Amino acid sequence: MMRARIASHLLATLGLLTLCLAATFAQAAPARNVLLFISDGASWGTWDMASYYQYGQKGMQAYDRFPVKLGMTTYPLNTSTTPTHNAVPTVSYDPASAWDKTPNAGTYGGFPSHFNGYDYIKRDYTDSAAAGTALATGVKTYNNAIGVDNFAQDLAYITQCAKAQGKATGIVSSVPFSHATPAAFAATNRNRNNYGEISQEMIDNPAVDLIMGAGHPDYDSNGRLRAAPVFAKETGSGGGYVSRTAWNTVNDRAKWQLVQTRSDFEALAKGALALTGRKIIGLPQVHDTLQYRRDGAVVGRGASTPSGKAYIDTVPSLATMTRGALNVLGKGGDGFFLMVEGGAVDWAAHATDTAGIIEEQIDFNRAVQAAVDWVQAHSSWDETLLIVLTDHGNGMPMGPHSDSVAFEPIRNNGAGNLPGVKWHYHTHTNENTLLWAKGAGADRFYDEVDGVDPGLAQVLGFNDGRYITNTDVAAVLQAVIVAEPATCAR
Numbered sequence: 001m002m003r004a005r006i007a008s009h010l011l012a013t014l015g016l017l018t019l020c021l022a023a024t025f026a027q028a029a030p031a032r033n034v035l036l037f038i039s040d041g042a043s044w045g046t047w048d049m050a051s052y053y054q055y056g057q058k059g060m061q062a063y064d065r066f067p068v069k070l071g072m073t074t075y076p077l078n079t080s081t082t083p084t085h086n087a088v089p090t091v092s093y094d095p096a097s098a099w100d101k102t103p104n105a106g107t108y109g110g111f112p113s114h115f116n117g118y119d120y121i122k123r124d125y126t127d128s129a130a131a132g133t134a135l136a137t138g139v140k141t142y143n144n145a146i147g148v149d150n151f152a153q154d155l156a157y158i159t160q161c162a163k164a165q166g167k168a169t170g171i172v173s174s175v176p177f178s179h180a181t182p183a184a185f186a187a188t189n190r191n192r193n194n195y196g197e198i199s200q201e202m203i204d205n206p207a208v209d210l211i212m213g214a215g216h217p218d219y220d221s222n223g224r225l226r227a228a229p230v231f232a233k234e235t236g237s238g239g240g241y242v243s244r245t246a247w248n249t250v251n252d253r254a255k256w257q258l259v260q261t262r263s264d265f266e267a268l269a270k271g272a273l274a275l276t277g278r279k280i281i282g283l284p285q286v287h288d289t290l291q292y293r294r295d296g297a298v299v300g301r302g303a304s305t306p307s308g309k310a311y312i313d314t315v316p317s318l319a320t321m322t323r324g325a326l327n328v329l330g331k332g333g334d335g336f337f338l339m340v341e342g343g344a345v346d347w348a349a350h351a352t353d354t355a356g357i358i359e360e361q362i363d364f365n366r367a368v369q370a371a372v373d374w375v376q377a378h379s380s381w382d383e384t385l386l387i388v389l390t391d392h393g394n395g396m397p398m399g400p401h402s403d404s405v406a407f408e409p410i411r412n413n414g415a416g417n418l419p420g421v422k423w424h425y426h427t428h429t430n431e432n433t434l435l436w437a438k439g440a441g442a443d444r445f446y447d448e449v450d451g452v453d454p455g456l457a458q459v460l461g462f463n464d465g466r467y468i469t470n471t472d473v474a475a476v477l478q479a480v481i482v483a484e485p486a487t488c489a490r
């Protein structure tokens, strides 16, 4: 359709402006493959902590060298947890307030405020449902909303747009696949906690070709087989993360190929697993997170891990799952859209768990590296777009003296050592977050710039301060997948 439109335009203006139109075509050419990596709940310090532990310095991640670096604001439409049936934004982000170093003797959310800026970014934050919906649909909404607006109306999400363009689609997460972030790319529901309904919709979704994530009903958080499965309620909230009906569908070999063991995930990653041609669902043998929720008293000690806990050895890494997903989706004729979430980064941030968040963020970083390697080996940056971002900050991890030195950065203690960290909160924040992009259409992000946030440049040294908001990501995804003018209907 895009090519036809450009062709007719060219014919109509034959002999005129050919170079200009050729340039327009080049700019608007869709990306063949789009990879969206979301580290859930990564404050600025979270990226730094993992890099210091991994490399003893910043700047060593593949995405540190990506050409596009922008801030991204994440605030929702409002902070209601139910639809309020209007389109009125009630929260926002103000750079001057966010970086205000005026001392503040108060407390908020059970933590001392220390500075007005800290106090400001603790308020009016998004949850992962509204944030995921903004990224996937381009619409800000209320907290708890999965793919629905503030009138509770279903929205078109990017996975559907990609499928309508003939692309293969995949959703991968280190937390249950029916959790808020992956759900926002493959379901619509008024409440993120309705795991039974959401799991069923995702399993039955004709727009989704591959799902991988935790949530296995038969295993506990340590990867041990349960005496009896734990299912999500069919409707409403409660129980596990997959309904009994959805689980029965997953086990229907006429519909899905179920991958469960670490060895099968590793075979899939190497292209060595026999494929049945059905859709792929990968459910590692663990309940709620790949590794984060494991108990050291059960799984044992591991001297080489940041937490000192051994890893569950029956569970694949997020990088292995990503390689497997790319192996399947990369075979398609018209390219693919893949979302990969480091979901347990957010779980560790809620627990203000420095060692745990480093483990999870490194797992995420290795998954990104696996994708970069795939692009270089099997595709190119001319046809593939890779985006790395977070859906919101969480926990405000900063340096050890950040109670008296405003915005003091994380202290680097060298590779393999836990960095110096002080946590200032236990939940999400409204901070301006970090985004990196490289590849086909990456420059398109600069068309969405909302303004300049001096703190990104002066305090973090991240970029020149330019930033977008989360719904702009959906606009770019639509532009590179569907082409301009981007339309994306259910």
Ligand SMILES: [Zn+2]
Residues within 6 Å of the ligand: 040, 041, 127, 128, 129, 131, 181, 346, 391, 392
């Ligand atoms: Zn989140």
